[in-house]
Amino acid sequence: MDLDKFRNKLIERREELREIIEQNKQSASSVELDQSRVGRLSRMDSMQIQAMAVEIERRNVLELQRIQHAITRVENDDYGYCVECDEPIAEGRLEFDPSATLCVDCASALER
Numbered sequence: 356m357d358l359d360k361f362r363n364k365l366i367e368r369r370e371e372l373r374e375i376i377e378q379n380k381q382s383a384s385s386v387e388l389d390q391s392r393v394g395r396l397s398r399m400d401s402m403q404i405q406a407m408a409v410e411i412e413r414r415n416v417l418e419l420q421r422i423q424h425a426i427t428r429v430e431n432d433d434y435g436y437c438v439e440c441d442e443p444i445a446e447g448r449l450e451f452d453p454s455a456t457l458c459v460d461c462a463s464a465l466e467r
Contacts, residue, residue: 356446362429364453365422372419379412421454437461 428434435444437458444458457465 356435356449358429358434361434361449361453362426365426365429368453369419369422369426372415372422376412376415376419379408379415418454421456424456425454 425434435446435449436442437444438456439461440458442458442460444455448455448459455462
C-alpha cells in the first residue's frame with residue numbers, strides 16, 4: 356500500500372475542510388430577529404439557513420477530526436488496519452474513504 360498517496364489525500368482533504376469551515380462561519384452566525392427590519396418569512400428562512408450551516412459545520416468538524424486521526428495512524432504505522440479486528444482494510448475502501456477505521460466485515464457488524 357502506498358502510504359504517501361493516502362497521507363497526501365488526507366492532508367489535501369484536511370486543508371479543504373479547514374477552508375470550508377472558515378468560509379461557513381459567517382453563515383452559522385446569529386440570525387437578526389428585529390421584526391421591524393426583517394419580515395417573518397425572511398426570519399424563518401434565515402433561521403433555517405443558520406440551522407443547516409450549523410449542522411454542516413458540525414459534520415465538517417467531525418470529518419476533520421477523523422482525518423487528523425488517520426494522519427496520526429499513518430505516522431504511527433497503524434494506518435490501513437481495522438481498529439476492531441486488526442486485519443488490513445481493503446485498499447478500495449481506503450480509496451473511497453481514506454479516514455476509514457473499520458474493515459468491511461466490522462463495519463457491517465456494527466450496523467446490525
